Each structure stands twice: as structure tokens, then as C-alpha cells.
Amino acid sequence: MTTIADVARAAGVSTATVSRALSNPDAVSEPRRSQVLQAAKALGYAPNYAAQSLRTTRSQRIILTVPDISNPFFSAVIRGAEEAALAARYSLLIGDTHHDSEREEYYAAMLTRREADGMVFLGHRLAPTMVALVAKQGAEAPIVNGCEFEPGLNVSSVHIANAVAAAEAMQHLYDLGHRRIGVITGPLLSPISRDRLSGVQGAAAGQRLWDEVLVRTGDFSVDSGEALAHELLAEEHPPTALFCFSDEMAIGAIAALRERGLDCPRDVSVVGFDDIRYARAFQPALTTISQPKEAIGRKAVEMLLAILSKKADGLASITLPHELVVRESTAPPAR
Amino acid sequence: MTTIADVARAAGVSTATVSRALSNPDAVSEPRRSQVLQAAKALGYAPNYAAQSLRTTRSQRIILTVPDISNPFFSAVIRGAEEAALAARYSLLIGDTHHDSEREEYYAAMLTRREADGMVFLGHRLAPTMVALVAKQGAEAPIVNGCEFEPGLNVSSVHIANAVAAAEAMQHLYDLGHRRIGVITGPLLSPISRDRLSGVQGAAAGQRLWDEVLVRTGDFSVDSGEALAHELLAEEHPPTALFCFSDEMAIGAIAALRERGLDCPRDVSVVGFDDIRYARAFQPALTTISQPKEAIGRKAVEMLLAILSKKADGLASITLPHELVVRESTAPPAR
DNA sequence: GTGCATAATGTAATCCATTACAAAATATGG
DNA sequence: CCATATTTTGTAATGGATTACATTATGCAC
Incomplete structure (x- = not known):
């Protein structure tokens, strides 16, 4: 050499x-x-990278953890994050946590070893190492939360107004004439699901229709969407519309409809969430809440870079705009 | 500290x-x-990671470049790769090249700076830095090609038997009774497309139906699938079946059918390639060639680790098994 | 208890780039 | 041309771990 x-x-x-x-x-x-x-x-x-990094005590590296890299929602966020990192001459270490807390801790430990200067995590909880960092450094801790917003964590975050978005989705269904609506949430541990559920409750209560809302808790996967849609449709008074907290669950739900000989949107309307890459091409094209995925990733990294360069003052919690995209999977109820 | x-x-x-x-x-x-x-x-x-790395001259890091991280095909490969890397206490740096050769070079340069010990690339060409490395170190060069196989590059690789797989897809359509078939390939620069096209030619020639094959060159994207399907269907004698070299293009092609008032598979059958996560849930569920995505990622990393630990002897080119998965998007031709 | 082999520990060099500080070169003003 | 300010360059310390080699401790046989 x-x-x-x-x-x-x-x-x-x-x-x-x-x-x-x-x-x-x-x-x-x-x-x-x-x-x-x-x-x-x-x-x-x-x-030599190691020598440089040793001497300067900077790794020029950011670690980004996602719960599931093969979910196109997250990979779009990754794209935005990489963009922003590259522009600032940082590179991105990506960790797939598989929703597993041990892996979360594994990646967090990289901060301690100074393998990375900071971390963006797309999830709802902090690994022990990160909790310690936040306790010690407060708002200076080089940690940013993407997509979710859990005030108790005491870290900066970028996300959409989940409650508002969910309320808009519900309102869209009410506007079409639906009264009885099935809602398939994500795990209620995560604020993302709780916030959306609050929005659902708000919208339903506004219509005095909260007792016509049927809630089931899923895990964002196609399979859980499918299984829970079956459950909801087997009810004595089945809903005429389903609101799923992810496009993947919406896709699963539509599969369930098909299996029961029902058509979407003729018999049952379905609204998804995220506007993943396939939402548009899916048959029927999904009505969904579009999140600014790349922008979330970009912004999260930019906030982290601001913390790293001491330009951030205090915690910030940034809300980016979402949009209800109406496509083919929703229509007025039958009859 | x-x-x-x-x-x-x-x-x-x-x-x-x-x-x-x-x-x-x-x-x-x-x-x-x-x-x-x-x-x-x-x-x-x-x-301290940098100190350790400086002293030992090992970074315990592997760089993996993909042309498009938000394509679920690639993210599945990434998953497998991360698995194998983690098991060997390596971590994975992921680079999204956007099919852009400057970015390819950017990531390759990380090897020179010793930011990573080796590289797995999912693509069909070597960046200049990598060419130099291969020229100097031959089979010892810590570079492995995933998914594609271009003998001229002189690097080890893991892939499926693309020609065989494509021939099987064609044969499936012939067995159903199709005679006139439209084929939408990927860019012919990449061996992956050329190999599949050879398989198509072989199968068609075997049936003495090569002059009934209509070939169009796409770029693996939903949009190109859609546009080229429109082109093929506007022919004087349109094909009764389409074989697309990616599931994304198949999804685009089915969208085109719908736009023309045609039904898949009743009017036109469609075969995809890759078996991405949504192939099963798509409406109609896609008939496609399933690639062992995680296994490709895992194996590629394992081969790289073998080179790094001097356990590899010479170049290897490993073929993993694929499978034709018949679902709903193919049926006998109408009438 | 002595002598020798083996195990455990310590000392200090090393990996390579950055940078504080010192020294040298050049520019500026009169 | 001298004195001083400014720019350029060099010397050497530094970051934090690993490890070759030297040294000390321990174990074992007689």
C-alpha cells in the first residue's frame, strides 16, 4: 500500500x-x-480510511436501521437518506433489524465503537445503548428518528401528521357514503399506529359513527392484512370498507376479498397507507395515503448532520406533508 | 472516550x-x-473501530452495490447478503448505484481506501478501479458478481441458469398452446438479458416458432413494461402471450392490457421473472421464474469471505436453482 | 532445591494520516 | 536594505489498538 x-x-x-x-x-x-x-x-x-478516521475522530459514516429492508416503503426512505448522506460526503451503513431488539442493539453499539458518527432509526424504540447516549448527551445525541414520533424518546424526528392523514382517509370513505368501516392497524406499540388510530377515532366520532368502526390489530404484512380482512368480513354485519395502515395489508385484504368472491371496489372499498411503488400498478390501483418517503429519509439525514455539526438547537420534530391519493380501490358502497 | x-x-x-x-x-x-x-x-x-482497523488492516466490512435498492428483488438479495455477513462478523455497506457508472466508481474507490475488505456487486460491469484490481490480483481480487455472469470480467459469480429458466418460461407458454409470443427483455448490455434471450431463441427454435417471436427491449421498469406491451399489442398480429424479463415489467404489461380492455390471462397470458414479494399477491397472481434471492446474496458473500480468507481456489461461477412458478397470469390462448 | 519448559505478562514499535508548533521563506513598508 | 508581517513548509506528537519480542512467573521432573 x-x-x-x-x-x-x-x-x-x-x-x-x-x-x-x-x-x-x-x-x-x-x-x-x-x-x-x-x-x-x-x-x-x-x-487510508482507518488512519484518517482515527486521527480525525470522525468516521464520515451514518448508520440507518430499518425494520425490513425488503419493504419498498423503507427502501424508498433509504434512497432519500443515501442521497443526503452522499451529498455531504458521508456514507450510509444500513442495518436491517427484522424488528428484532437484539439487532437494534447490535447496530446501536456501532456508535459506541465509533464505527459511525450518528444514527437514523426507522422504528419506535431505542436500544439500551441509545437510551444511555440520549441520557448523557440530550439533544446533542446524534440520533434521529424517522417515520415515527414518540416524544418520550427525546430524540428529533421526521414524520407525517399520521392522525390527520388517517382522519382524511376515513373522511374519504364517509364522503363516499360508507358507514360501517373495518380498520386494520399496525402493532399498537408503535406511535405510528396509535396516532393513526386516534385520527380514525376523531373522524368517526365527528360523524357519530365510532360504534360502526371495527378495529383489528395487524403487523403491516400482506398476510396479516389477508387474515384480518377475512375476520372482519365474516362478522355478522361486515363493513363495506376497509382502511389498512399499510399498502401491504391493503393488498392482503384485497386478496381476501377475492377469495370470498367479493370485488374491490364494487363490494368493498379498501384504503391503504404509504403509497408504495406498486400501489399505482396494483389491480385495482390503491387509494392510499402517500408519504414523502425520499424526503423523510433526506430530511432525517440532514437533521442528523445538523446535530453532528452543532448547528441544531434542541430537539426538533418535523412534519412533512402527506397526500390522500384516490385511485380505483374505493367507490361508493354497493346498493 | x-x-x-x-x-x-x-x-x-x-x-x-x-x-x-x-x-x-x-x-x-x-x-x-x-x-x-x-x-x-x-x-x-x-x-475504537478505526484504531483496530488501522492496526489489523482489516475493516470487517463488505460493500454491496445494487442498481436500485427500492426494487424488492434486490432488497431480498441484500437481506441474504446481510445475513451471511453478520454471521461472519462483517457488516455491510450498501451502495445504490442508480445504474450510474460514476456511482459505481465511487463505491469501488472505497476498496482502495480500505473502507471495505471486499465488494459484491449486482450489475454487469466493473468500475475502472475494479478492473485495475482484477488485472493486478486476478482471482484473489476481493470482488464477487451477484445475479449476473459475464465471463469477460474475470470475477467469481453466483446466478441462476438464466437461459434455461427463460426457455422453461417459453415452453410453459407453448405447452399451453400459445404460438405467437411477445418478449420484453432488459437492456441487452447485461448478460442477464442476453442469456435469457438465448434461452428464448432456443425454445422457440425448438418449436420452429422463432419467427413468431416479437422481441422488444425494456429496462426492467414497470413503465417500460407498460409502454412496450402497448407496442406489441398494437401489432397487426398481436401476440397471445407476453414474457417479461422482470416482474415489474410484467406488472406494467398487465396494466397495459387493462388499459386496452384486455384481460390477463383470458385474452393474453403474461409471464414475469424474479418472483418478487408482490408476485403472489398481485391480481392476477403472476406466473414467474422464482430466483433464490436470499440465497444468491448469501452465497455471494460467502464466496467473497472465502476469497478474503484465502480459502478460495480460482474463479468460481455458481449456479443456483430457479423454479417456474405457475400462478394465475397464464392460461391457454382464447378461442 | 535446581533446571528447564511453558505459560503469562509487559514494553514498546507499529499501523497512517492530521495538525500544533517551530522554522524558514517571502512579501510589505519605510 | 532592514524590520516586521505573512505565507509556506517541516518536525514531531498524536489518535487507540495490536503484537513481536523480552521478561517474569509457574509447573514439572528429578
């Missing part, structure tokens, strides 16, 4: 000059600079 | 003993070891 010393020797200057020519060109006179650059190129020199 | 010296002081031993107690426990007597471990825990010590 060629080192900075080799370059210095070849260019006939000191290692300090080489270092400066490379990372702080203004501090070096023109003739030297080109001497050095030429020698560096000739030798194929590239700075 | 607590360092190894702090722990040494607290435990009343030398730094060497601390290091050994932590990373090579057998080299230290029992009493010392627990002394050290206790001190380390009490001080909340965690080894």
Missing part, C-alpha cells in the same frame, strides 16, 4: 505538505500542490 | 493484557481475564 510518506518522498516534500495539498489545498503554494498531486496520481495513492 | 489504557490502569495490568483478554481470551489467565472484563464493563469500554 502506498502511504502519504511514499508520496512525500516522491514529490520531495514533507508528509504535512502532502496531507495539506490533498485535504486543504489553499494552504499550499501552487507549484507544490501540483507536484504533490502528480506524485499521488503516479503512485495511485488513496488515503 | 475510554481507551484501552484506561482499562489497563483500572485493572492494574498492561494494555497488551487488556487487548488479549478482549480479543484472544485464551492467552490470559483466568483471574486477569475477569479483572479486565470487569474493569472494561465498569468503564463502559468499547474498542
